[in-house]
Amino acid sequence: MTKIELRGVRFRYRGQRADVLKGISSVFSQGRVTALLGPNASGKTTLFKILLKVLQPSAGSVHVNGKEIRQLSLAELSRIVAWVPQEEEPLFPYTVHEYLLLGRAPHLGFFDVPTGEDEEVIKRVLAELGIAKLARRGTMSLSGGEKRLVFIARALVQQPEVLILDEPTVHLDLRNRALVLAAIRRAAEGGKTVIFSTHDVNEASLVADEVKIINNGRMIKQGDPDKVLTEEVLKGIYGLRLVFSRVDGRPIAELAPEIFRRGRK
Amino acid sequence: MKASKAKTAGISIVAVVLVLALALFVLFFTGQNNPPLFGGPVSVVDALGRTVEINLPVNRVIITGKSAFPVTSVAYMFPEAASVLYGLDQRTASVPLFRLVDPNIEAKTVSDDIGAGSDSPNVEELAKLKPDVVLFKTSVKLQVAESLEALGIKAVYVDLENLDSYRRDVKLMGRIFGNEAKANSILSYYEEKYGYVLAKTSSLPQSQRPRTLLLFYSTKGGTISFNAPGAGWLQTSMIDAAGGYPLSKELGGTGWNTVSFEQIAAWNPEIIFLVTYSQNPTPSQVRDNILSDPMWRNLAAVKEGRVYAVPDDAHLIAIGSWDAPNSRWILGQLWMAKKIQPGLFADLDLVKEVKQFYMEIYGLSAAQADEILQQITGDL
Amino acid sequence: MRPLVRFLAITAALLGIFCLSLFLGRYSVNFQELLSSGLASEILFNIRLPRILAAALLGMALAAAGAALQSAFKNPLVEPSLLGVSQGSAFGAALAILFFVNSPVVIEASSTAFGLLALLIAYLLSSSLKYGGKILRLVLAGIAVSAIFSGGVGIIKTMADPLNQLPALTFWLLGGLSGAGWGDLLYMLPLALCGIVALLLLRWRINLLTLRDDVTFSLGTDPGKLRALVVIFAVLAVAAVTSVAGVIAWVGLIVPHIARKIFGADNSRIIPASLILGAGLMIAFDTVARTLTAGEIPLGVVTSLCGAPVFLLLLSRGGES
Numbered sequence: 023m024t025k026i027e028l029r030g031v032r033f034r035y036r037g038q039r040a041d042v043l044k045g046i047s048s049v050f051s052q053g054r055v056t057a058l059l060g061p062n063a064s065g066k067t068t069l070f071k072i073l074l075k076v077l078q079p080s081a082g083s084v085h086v087n088g089k090e091i092r093q094l095s096l097a098e099l100s101r102i103v104a105w106v107p108q109e110e111e112p113l114f115p116y117t118v119h120e121y122l123l124l125g126r127a128p129h130l131g132f133f134d135v136p137t138g139e140d141e142e143v144i145k146r147v148l149a150e151l152g153i154a155k156l157a158r159r160g161t162m163s164l165s166g167g168e169k170r171l172v173f174i175a176r177a178l179v180q181q182p183e184v185l186i187l188d189e190p191t192v193h194l195d196l197r198n199r200a201l202v203l204a205a206i207r208r209a210a211e212g213g214k215t216v217i218f219s220t221h222d223v224n225e226a227s228l229v230a231d232e233v234k235i236i237n238n239g240r241m242i243k244q245g246d247p248d249k250v251l252t253e254e255v256l257k258g259i260y261g262l263r264l265v266f267s268r269v270d271g272r273p274i275a276e277l278a279p280e281i282f283r284r285g286r287k
Numbered sequence: 288m289k290a291s292k293a294k295t296a297g298i299s300i301v302a303v304v305l306v307l308a309l310a311l312f313v314l315f316f317t318g319q320n321n322p323p324l325f326g327g328p329v330s331v332v333d334a335l336g337r338t339v340e341i342n343l344p345v346n347r348v349i350i351t352g353k354s355a356f357p358v359t360s361v362a363y364m365f366p367e368a369a370s371v372l373y374g375l376d377q378r379t380a381s382v383p384l385f386r387l388v389d390p391n392i393e394a395k396t397v398s399d400d401i402g403a404g405s406d407s408p409n410v411e412e413l414a415k416l417k418p419d420v421v422l423f424k425t426s427v428k429l430q431v432a433e434s435l436e437a438l439g440i441k442a443v444y445v446d447l448e449n450l451d452s453y454r455r456d457v458k459l460m461g462r463i464f465g466n467e468a469k470a471n472s473i474l475s476y477y478e479e480k481y482g483y484v485l486a487k488t489s490s491l492p493q494s495q496r497p498r499t500l501l502l503f504y505s506t507k508g509g510t511i512s513f514n515a516p517g518a519g520w521l522q523t524s525m526i527d528a529a530g531g532y533p534l535s536k537e538l539g540g541t542g543w544n545t546v547s548f549e550q551i552a553a554w555n556p557e558i559i560f561l562v563t564y565s566q567n568p569t570p571s572q573v574r575d576n577i578l579s580d581p582m583w584r585n586l587a588a589v590k591e592g593r594v595y596a597v598p599d600d601a602h603l604i605a606i607g608s609w610d611a612p613n614s615r616w617i618l619g620q621l622w623m624a625k626k627i628q629p630g631l632f633a634d635l636d637l638v639k640e641v642k643q644f645y646m647e648i649y650g651l652s653a654a655q656a657d658e659i660l661q662q663i664t665g666d667l
Numbered sequence: 668m669r670p671l672v673r674f675l676a677i678t679a680a681l682l683g684i685f686c687l688s689l690f691l692g693r694y695s696v697n698f699q700e701l702l703s704s705g706l707a708s709e710i711l712f713n714i715r716l717p718r719i720l721a722a723a724l725l726g727m728a729l730a731a732a733g734a735a736l737q738s739a740f741k742n743p744l745v746e747p748s749l750l751g752v753s754q755g756s757a758f759g760a761a762l763a764i765l766f767f768v769n770s771p772v773v774i775e776a777s778s779t780a781f782g783l784l785a786l787l788i789a790y791l792l793s794s795s796l797k798y799g800g801k802i803l804r805l806v807l808a809g810i811a812v813s814a815i816f817s818g819g820v821g822i823i824k825t826m827a828d829p830l831n832q833l834p835a836l837t838f839w840l841l842g843g844l845s846g847a848g849w850g851d852l853l854y855m856l857p858l859a860l861c862g863i864v865a866l867l868l869l870r871w872r873i874n875l876l877t878l879r880d881d882v883t884f885s886l887g888t889d890p891g892k893l894r895a896l897v898v899i900f901a902v903l904a905v906a907a908v909t910s911v912a913g914v915i916a917w918v919g920l921i922v923p924h925i926a927r928k929i930f931g932a933d934n935s936r937i938i939p940a941s942l943i944l945g946a947g948l949m950i951a952f953d954t955v956a957r958t959l960t961a962g963e964i965p966l967g968v969v970t971s972l973c974g975a976p977v978f979l980l981l982l983s984r985g986g987e988s
Contacts, residue, residue: 071881074881074884075884076881076884096888096889097887097888098887100886100887100888103885105881105882105884105885110879112877112878113737113741114738114932115931116931116932117931117932120874120931120932124878124886127875128886132869132872133868133869133872134871135871136871177885180886405826406825511846512846513846517962538960539960544962545845546961546962546963547692547714547846548714548846549693549694549710549714549715550693550961550962552710553693553694553695581705581709582706582709582713582714585705
């Protein structure tokens with residue numbers, strides 16, 4: 023089922039000459055994990071901001087649940103789409119519990135204060151992610167991995183249909199990476215549409231149901247990891263020779279060894 | 288018709304020219320008829336202890352800057368002031384007493400741009416007026432005087448804030464105006480009156496001194512505030528000399544201290560003197576308000592009806608109130624004595640004293656003195 | 668419910684300070700006298716009570732505004748004077764003192780108007796700056812506007828009549844509640860209350876402003892609009908009390924920090940706690956101002972004198988609880 027559809031989305035920052043997004047058309051389906059791959063400055067962040075309605079497309083349209091995003095209020099949109107940034111440092115040392123309560127904002131009236139019902143949601147999400155013991159900790163005392171899980175928890179507390187994550191595993195050790203990626207998969211199996219950006223080709227290949235490659239403001243390839251993550255496509259983007267192998271039937275790409283050998287000599 | 292009209296016009300022009308010439312002639316000769324007693328350089332020590340060389344006679348003296356009014360009020364006690372003073376601000380020039388002493392005062396005013404009321408008047412604007420001497424109250428910054436000196440203009444500071452400085456500064460101005468005899472006669476008048484009051488009050492024990500409070504009522508700053516003079520201020524020592532107990536002397540230092548009604552109630556003064564330094568409200572209006580206010584009704588002074596508006600003969604347009612350190616503080620001293628110790632000063636005829644002051648000190652005629660008397664506001 | 672106990676404790680402290688302050692003053696009042704003397708009850712009900720209530724309102728407005736603005740500008744060192752509001756208010760009052768010396772209503776209205784004007788200028792200015800992020804630009808613009816208005820106040824000072832207007836101006840600029848009666852209280856009450864109640868209603872939502880702007884967006888709230896709303900209500904409250912009490916520093920800065928020491932970070936507790944603590948602290952400061960010496964000590968001097976050391980103490984005990 024189509025969850026989000028972009029139709030010829032273009033975007034240009036005010037005062038700039040070139041479009042950052044040059045006509046992107048794409049579909050994100052329900053219950054599927056989509057990995058968004060692309061070099062730095064390719065337009066990933068801008069695309070996310072458009073999906074969050076922080077930015078309005080200069081041309082084209084975005085449809086969420088069949089409705090044009092322009093017709094959705096921010097509050098309505100926030101009950102459908104949740105956002106997990108790479109890094110988030112709240113100004114004040116909230117406890118994890120207080121911080122997660124903020125995720126309930128989309129479901130509360132403008133002057134409302136969270137109630138017991140909201141606390142229940144938080145308990146459930148914490149339990150699902152296996153981090154119930156963090157509830158009373160201060161957000162500023164968390165380790166990198168705990169922090170990332172708490173960010174994800176905050177988004178899940180929103181009870182969204184779509185989860186957008188910006189490089190969710192960057193800077194994480196293998197264990198924490200595993201925890202985060204498992205959480206992502208679990209969310210998708212629970213029926214959520216998950217979109218995450220990454221620079222790790224293999225992570226995209228192993229975790230995502232679909233891979234989209236964005237380069238220079240254009241969606242150059244989208245589809246099954248097997249189809250998208252080919253030597254030809256990646257060489258086209260990064261200008262590097264990669265060596266391919268397979269794990270669990272999915273393509274795994276590594277930098278060709280001669281690149282380092284040249285460096286050593 | 289036409290011819291006769293032209294003729295009349297011609298005659299009037301000739302007449303005007305003649306009158307002008309005559310006026311100039313008279314002016315010239317009155318100037319010549321008033322030669323200074325002596326000429327040449329003289330060095331004076333001013334209120335800040337600076338030694339200033341002044342070339343006598345002085346022809347152009349400017350009084351300006353912050354608190355110029357008290358200085359002007361002392362200067363005009365000297366008959367020479369009318370011919371040498373210049374550069375007065377509009378406000379000072381509109382004081383009735385000065386207008387009588389110096390009928391030409393209007394012509395001597397200049398724009399307030401030179402820094403009327405400021406603690407740092409504009410040196411260049413002052414220099415343009417080419418004064419021989421500039422007189423400042425000590426509230427003007429010393430840098431101004433230093434800049435003027437650099438331009439060859441003499442600047443002299445006077446203080447007038449207490450009895451000692453009053454004596455010194457009157458003498459100082461006597462030397463500048465070249466009339467030390469007048470300075471001495473002014474001072475002997477002040478000494479006589481002050482001595483007269485002190486002789487009756489100095490031996491009064493504390494128990495016979497009514498608790499007295501002088502209040503500066505201000506509605507400025509958005510709220511009503513009552514301010515009382517600190518221990519070091521003239522008003523405090525005036526109350527003391529007049530045979531009262533100045534309640535506000537427990538306030539530190541000089542200057543006005545804001546006091547709450549509560550503090551006033553705690554002091555529970557037997558006599559209240561009111562000043563506002565303003566025409567809106569006048570001290571008399573404030574007195575009426577206080578006398579009819581249920582809150583004030585409980586104070587001893589209000590119960591006994593001993594709330595007085597301090598007299599003022601300058602229409603409240605400047606600090607002409609008799610409590611302030613200008614030439615009329617001696618009148619305020621006599622007035623306070625009569626209000627605080629009516630028994631001791633039963634023989635004091637205040638109206639006569641005031642009239643005598645204007646005539647003796649400022650050289651007004653009896654009719655002129657009466658004119659000023661008529662205009663005095665407050666509870667004379 | 669530990670926070671509840673803490674709230675009860677600070678409320679009890681506030682009531683204690685209130686009662687103590689009512690019976691402290693230059694004029695000593697005891698119960699016996701209260702019944703027998705008309706003056707004692709006049710002083711209690713028409714001098715002290717309105718002044719204490721005015722101090723409470725002043726403290727509440729400054730502290731709540733301080734807490735809200737610290738969140739809105741993502742900067743724990745912000746206080747209401749940051750956006751030029753205090754200096755704008757001061758300028759408005761000074762201007763009115765210069766031209767309409769005797770009209771308290773004009774002075775207070777002019778002060779409120781210029782406080783809001785300063786904010787507007789700071790806001791417009793910030794959008795034309797080409798440096799830093801949105802918030803930094805607003806803070807920089809606020810500093811510039813502050814400087815301009817305090818320069819204006821300086822000019823007015825030199826124009827002011829030294830014996831009449833200057834003392835009034837100086838006292839006003841130092842801030843104080845001397846002479847504040849029922850009338851002044853009634854004057855500042857509507858606007859101040861409007862601001863305070865709005866901030867109180869928004870107490871939880873204000874938390875959203877302490878997150879990244881894109882996260883706030885994703886939580887269904889436009890941070891720009893919410894920030895504008897919070898700032899306007901905070902400024903309204905501050906301008907209203909400033910128009911009567913003059914520029915009072917430090918309270919808006921330190922009270923939210925004290926509140927955070929007791930209640931943690933969540934604004935849904937910090938805003939109400941700041942109201943209570945601000946009221947109590949300001950009553951205490953003003954009681955010192957009016958009782959310590961026979962002459963009034965300007966309230967602004969007391970708050971700075973006590974506030975700055977408290978602030979240093981808070982910072983030196985830094986870290987989170």
